[in-house]
Amino acid sequence: MHARTVAASAAALLGTAALLLPLSPVRAVDGGARPLVIAHRGASAYAPENTLAAVDRAAALGIDWVENDVQRTKDGELVVLHDDSLQRTTDVEEVFPGRAPWKVRDFTAAEIARLDAGSWFDPAYAGARVPTLEQFVERVGRHRQKLLLEIKNPQLYPGIEQQTLKVLGNEGWLDRRHVKHRLIVQSFSADSVRTVHELKPAVRTGFLGTPPVADLPAYAAFTDQINPSHGSLSRGYVTAVHAFDGAHGKPLEVLTWTVNDAAAARRVAGFGVDGIITNAPDVVRDAVGG
Template sequence: MQIRPAAALSGALLGVSALFLPTAAQAAAGTSHHHTVTVAHRGASAYAPENTLAAVDAADDLGIDWVENDVQRTRDGELIIMHDTTLNRTTDVEQVFPDRAPWKISDFTLDEIEKLDAGSWFGSKFAGEPVPTLEEYLDRVSDNHQKLLMEIKAPELYPGIERQSLRELRREGWLDRKHLKRLIVQSFSADSVQAVHKLRRDVKTGFLGTPAVADLPRYAEFADQINPSHTTIDAAYVKEIQAVRGAHGRPLEVYTWTVNDGPTAVKVARMGVNGIITNKPDVVREALDDIR
């Protein structure tokens, strides 16, 4: 992971900070948790098949602004939305292409993937739900006036996917000033997050993981968020993160995952996290409403 010295952050980047969400300090000034963002994990994935347009719409039906997804690339270079690097858990690929094990996304063209059913595994009412392309997904999120936490999944398998994803975002109008307020790009790969930051320094970025406190300043040079599993954090760790200023001069934020019950949502909200990623956004939102 190549990292620039913290002192090298351009003053021009600081002007971009006006695009971003309220800081932890601002939330604390209100002495409540009303700035804790609820993010629908892979869409409202407890109620519709994950990473489909149906899951985006399910989140919208619940009044949830933020949805999270996962971007990968097909054999012929098209960007699709899928969590696993293989197709067999959430589609009928084993029946449609029985001789193509282990059914890696990178071994299939978009035309082949479009033949798959990505909904029946979840329930018969979703039979025939397709695997969406990134373009289709962005269109639906835009149509619903929602916001997007976009994960670049397994970037080591797809060289150049950061540039390609940004190109698609730009083509779909998601890199203008209005949309930049509604977009975060994250990854488990620090190199991938850094690549996004270098290519488009106005894009808000998040690193998925739980870095050591001593390493936070290095991540803060190219990330605006540190997004750990809720099982790995406590209030002291959240406070340490938020004490460091991120790539755009604002305190680092914390979006934690994957919280699916009210008591845990209340627990992590009281730690001071900025956002909660959940399969059940209605449950989390209701729990947070109770502590406001």
């Protein structure tokens, strides 16, 4: 939680001067020499996002980490979907034409299970379904992969943090092995990340965003990662984040998103990020050797 060196934080605040810092060593969450490569919503460049098919494709590519998004249905089921509406990635308009704006929270789990979540991406994936969180983590576990789980729109779903942790616990994802090596929970909501940390302190957490360097000590009290958009990153900012110890007493990590081409991957790897979240994990892996 405390800065290891004043110089590191100061350099990040000096703008142009930060460019003179020596290249940060490329670190990784699991202690490797290169940044982790995380399949964004599964291998979503090649299969419909957040479906079991996208998990399978990531596994086929040899990708260990998978990212997903969690929302809640009308009857309280957790499902894996990025948008708070079903409109973009399912055929909900055809199946339920009179129920615009087709918000996830207005449909039961059984209704959502009827929807085709694959045809919008490619006819070859017709019939793919919106998975429940239980189904998703079972598939990730079957492949012996690891999970970066995003709690999406927590302001729409009071108590979703506790419910998510309950599902993870029921599925065997809160034992020591999982929380130490195979699970990270993140959100754009600092309050949500803080809630997860308070409910289950052993779980590693990430905050999605680019907080000012001056605010990093406050974030470090309840999170292990600061996970910004790659367009907002600089080498100085990554160095500044690494100068603080996070909630588990280790240097704050940086996972950046969403990087889909080799040049951008090499650029952020040069900044010393710990992981790269990407729709095309094979492209990024080949670019950075992750």
